Amino acid sequence: MKVTVVGAGAVGASCAEYIAMKNFCSEVVLVDIKEGFAEGKAMDLMQTASLNGFDTKITGTTGDYSKTAGSHVAVITSGIPRKPGMTREELIGINAGIVKEVTENLVKHSPEVIIIVVSNPMDTMTYLVHKTSGLPKHKIIGMGGALDSARFKYRLAEALEAPISDVDGMVIAAHSDTGMLPLLSKATRNGVPVTEFLDDEKQKYVIEETKVGGATLTKLLGTSAWYAPGAAVSVMVQAIACDQKKMIPCSLMLDGEYGESDICLGVPAIIGANGVEKIVDITLTEEEKAKFAEAAKAVREVNGDLKF
Numbered sequence: 001m002k003v004t005v006v007g008a009g010a011v012g013a014s015c016a017e018y019i020a021m022k023n024f025c026s027e028v029v030l031v032d033i034k035e036g037f038a039e040g041k042a043m044d045l046m047q048t049a050s051l052n053g054f055d056t057k058i059t060g061t062t063g064d065y066s067k068t069a070g071s072h073v074a075v076i077t078s079g080i081p082r083k084p085g086m087t088r089e090e091l092i093g094i095n096a097g098i099v100k101e102v103t104e105n106l107v108k109h110s111p112e113v114i115i116i117v118v119s120n121p122m123d124t125m126t127y128l129v130h131k132t133s134g135l136p137k138h139k140i141i142g143m144g145g146a147l148d149s150a151r152f153k154y155r156l157a158e159a160l161e162a163p164i165s166d167v168d169g170m171v172i173a174a175h176s177d178t179g180m181l182p183l184l185s186k187a188t189r190n191g192v193p194v195t196e197f198l199d200d201e202k203q204k205y206v207i208e209e210t211k212v213g214g215a216t217l218t219k220l221l222g223t224s225a226w227y228a229p230g231a232a233v234s235v236m237v238q239a240i241a242c243d244q245k246k247m248i249p250c251s252l253m254l255d256g257e258y259g260e261s262d263i264c265l266g267v268p269a270i271i272g273a274n275g276v277e278k279i280v281d282i283t284l285t286e287e288e289k290a291k292f293a294e295a296a297k298a299v300r301e302v303n304g305d306l307k308f
């Protein structure tokens with residue numbers, strides 16, 4: 001299976017590294033606009049192959065999309081990351097143009113491609129890919145929920161003083177500082193609701209820290225995170241490549257599900273060989289439903305700034 005990763009920066013290179021290390025793809029093509037950058041990252045990563053024991057061939061190109069032809073999956077990470085103090089939404093002005101152009105190039109050379117959108121503001125960039133690519137909706141998947149859920153589990157494990165392998169949980173709704181919805185009501189430690197172990201103060205801490213997970217790292221790093229984003233993408237690509245039919249929260253075009261339409265938002269979905277196999281309808285509490293609707297309202301406002 002051939003995977004293209006557009007943007008060979010921090011997140012793109014991390015995606016390529018995790019995909020290669022898991023050894024389930026024959027080829028990863030890195031594309032960047034910066035002369036020689038993708039080629040350099042690909043060469044550096046290939047020189048880890050004998051050390052890390054993978055056979056995936058990684059190549060790089062400066063903007064030559066003919067090299068991406070026949071890609072089964074393409075991951076869009078091109079665009080600028082935020083700096084401390086910024087929101088993801090502030091990136092729309094620059095990133096929308098980049099994502100639109102990249103999408104056109106990808107689809108031209110790989111008309112059957114499944115696109116995973118990473119560039120921020122991710123829910124809006126996923127919506128843009130729907131509006132401009134001509135691809136069927138099961139082939140466009142925004143990455144946010146997989147990462148946010150991993151951060152939720154990290155914070156749950158911290159609060160529970162438990163190993164991360166003991167905890168499970170999911171984050172849906174928007175991939176934004178305010179619109180994320182960590183489903184505490186459904187989070188468990190070995191099948192037992194975490195609400196049985198955590199008092200109100202700890203529950204609030206877990207939710208708030210999860211929501212600002214990206215901002216916290218941006219403040220520490222001076223730019224946004226890349227290891228967990230790359231790992232999250234690799235899980236999604238593997239679910240497609242190996243037809244795993246894993247349930248992963250992803251930003252998907254809704255058509256009545258969760259009471260919303262004509263918007264991309266994070267919802268649980270079954271991810272397999274066809275991309276989105278099914279959106280999973282789970283029962284939310286009244287409070288969760290209200291928060292989901294609030295997140296949708298905010299994302300819709302950002303979508304309003306798009307020009308097609």
Ligand SMILES: NC(=O)C1=CN([C@@H]2O[C@H](COP(=O)(O)OP(=O)(O)OC[C@H]3O[C@@H](n4cnc5c(N)ncnc54)[C@H](O)[C@@H]3O)[C@@H](O)[C@H]2O)C=CC1
Binds near residue numbers: 225
């Ligand atoms: N959805 C999510 O959960 C996450 C999203 N992100 C987003 O991912 C994006 C990338 O972040 P980083 O990798 O840290 O940034 P970065 O600056 O390290 O890399 C971005 C790369 O995109 C390239 N690029 C720009 N325009 C291009 C074009 N037209 N064609 C091909 N390549 C192009 C740049 O040359 C650069 O190498 C940002 O928008 C960031 O906000 C980051 C982490 C998580």
Ligand SMILES: O=C([O-])CC(=O)C(=O)O
Binds near residue numbers: 120
């Ligand atoms: O925080 C950011 O800007 C990057 C991102 O989406 C994340 O790490 O969740």
